[in-house]
Amino acid sequence: MRYLPLTPEDRQDMLSTIGAASIDDLFVDVPREVQLDGPIRDLPMHAGEMAVEAHMKGLAKRNHAAGDMPFFLGAGAYRHHVPASVDHIIQRGEFLTAYTPYQPEIAQGTLQTLFEFQTQVARLFGVDVANASMYDGSTACWEAITMARRITKRGKAVLSSGLHPHYVSVAHTMAHFTKDQLDHRAPELTAATDSDDLFDRIDDDTSCVVVQYPDILGRIADMSALAEKAHAHKALLIAVVTEPVALGAIQAPGAMGADIVVGEGQSLGVGLQFGGPYVGLFGCKQKYVRQMPGRLCGETVDANGKRGFVLTLSTREQHIRREKATSNICTNSGLCALAFTAHMTLLGEKGLRELAMLNHKKAVAAAGKLSRVPGISLMNTSYFNEFTLIVDKDTRPLVRKLADQRILAGVSLGRLYPEESGLAHGLIVAVTETTSDADVDQLVEALEGELS
Template sequence: MRYLPLTDTDRTAMLEAVGAPSIDALFADVPSDLYLNGPVEGLPLHATEMAVEKHMRRLSKKNLAAADAPFFIGAGAYRHHVPASVDHLIQRGEFLTAYTPYQPEIAQGTLQMLFEFQSQVARLYGCAVANASMYDGSTACWEAVAMASRVTRKKRVVLSGALHPHYAEVVRTMAKFTEDEIAGSAPSLTALPDDDGLITRIDDNTASVVVQYPDILGRIPDLQKIADAAHAKGAKLIVVNTEPVALGALEAPGNLGADIVVGEGQALGVGLQFGGPYLGLFAITDPKLVRQMPGRLCGETVDADGKRGFVLTLSTREQHIRREKATSNICTNSGLCALAFSIHMTLLGAKGITGLAAENHRLACIAADRLAKVPGVTVLNENFFNEFTLMLDVDARQIVRDLADKGVLGGVGLGKLFPDIDGLKGGLLVTVTETASLEDIETLATTLEEVLP
């Protein structure tokens, strides 16, 4: 029997209280074509448990898994080798059951882990303070925008055209509720980022400038130049990083003038996971602004006997304080994913992350040089880390499908990321990590030669 504690009278009273005529009205923002109006296609209405298992296995075999093919997909979700010890440790009972403690002072091990995680993120980002994580990179990006608007008391947000479009869309969606003015633009297909074009859009009313590093086309913007221009207008520079391994080779954003650094931590320890859960990272360079940070912050202290201990130092979210004083409505941190990130970072160490980054860049350079020899292919980038853009004379989305039909996961077509911009349809974003072998790179090149018209 289903547990349904609310009566029709209860529901009616609740709808009247919020001013909604029906339950369906609560979902008015969801497009009607996304509603599920019947049974899920391809699934039997009635079947035994064993029959359902067999059916689902047959369906799963239609997928081409990342580990079963040469894999060059990135665009914000990256395949790196995750040591087996990561999964072994995060599944220990003392971590698995206490990843988001509601009596935090009892879970000293979890608090210590989060404290170490914050220290790792702060060092990676070149920042003074990092929080205990957020949901994912895109929501962390919005939280940074909201924080900058609170601090500067301005409402205009300048988005780089080379910001991941999913991140930009989250910012636009949330800004509808805060009345922030979002000034976006289309990415320019140039060998180097259009830093000067971005700078010309910064004015005295600008609260924040949001730049991705490396950007969605794999290029590396001049953060110091952009930071100086933003600060001259009283704006905060928000730097978004979707590939944390890149910071093993590139200068940390906090050392280049960034005020807030956010990103996606999935690449370290978490894995692709069919799209989630992922891990949002958030850090600031000015510790004076710590009370404006969203989410949780763990700190180190001593107990009554003078022994080292850990506490939840700040929780500026609406679950802990009055809603009107909360800096965020995010109600937890991604604790288990943060643990996986922290374990992987610990296993790598400073030399390990640098070595991993060097190997990624080495393989990416080999791939770019090889693919540039394919007739009809031009490498756009003048600089990149492990991700670069190929320019084709045809729609890259069809080429991606043709490659997949031949057992190669060859990248992401820019037409998929920017479907409304015709000029980007010939762009193919290719990512090369340490999981790609030289044989995989050659397979991509030869197969690309086969499928290009």
């Protein structure tokens, strides 16, 4: 039986309220040439179940998984080894949900894992408090910018040129509706970060300064002085971490004065998954906790004095805050947060530090080999497991040629910044514990062949 909750009169009333004459008026911004005028062409109207399964398996075989070939992609999504026990834990029936539980009396296990997740993120970021996760790093970054606006009552955000361009794009999309002013410039292929430039751009209208750590080119900067400058103008410093494994080796942003720290948790427990779902990380200083978006799990005691866990802060639009909510984010990435927590728990502090140092050691060895290839130079003087190479030719066709040889050589800056011709010779290369010496040797040999 079909569920049709609205009558034609209901639909017409809704259209009249928003000033639309028909449903078609809702799609006027979609170009006519991309609108469907009937069923999808070249798609059969029906097929048997076995035929559909065979067809879909054939399509799936055209994909190449990260482990099928030498893999050097990064730029915000990283290949790390995820222990099999992580998948075993998240597949358990009591955990297998992506949603935050509303009934604590039947969801103590899930709430406790989210409480542990918050503790791990807060300690990793060096902040006082963290929420129960967000959708991904890019939306967490934007939520941090709007949080800074609420705190400072200002509408100008200064974005580092080293901030991931996809994060910048999300911020611009949302700022279109909030009218926030975003001060951003494209990066330059230099070993130095843009800290000095950021200093000059901070003024008394600035709500926040947003810095990625390490940045999109793999560079690492001490943010302490930048935090002092921002605070002198009563602005906030927001640090963005797209590779949390790095924090096993480098100083936490909170220790350098960051007021809000956000990031992407995909590296720990989640896997690449062809681009998602991922898990956003969000932490801040205690004094800003009531302006933090999302949800907070807290520890309490029940009527009998027994330890228990509940949602303590949930300032979203569905609850009592309504239109005064700090965020319209309606859930958290609960299952991905559980995977993050399981992986972090298995590693422990010692294991995370060892993993981080292994990543860095392998990256240093790879950078040394690659920089000796004629026509290639290493841009970075500091990096964790990701660095930028400057190549004598446009790296976009180069990356495609190597992909045809079943080597995923890295991310071309020309792809990330298609309008910036000066960046076309940059190649971002990521090396993790999953990268073998043979993988690096294959990449070196292929580059030598293409650049000779």
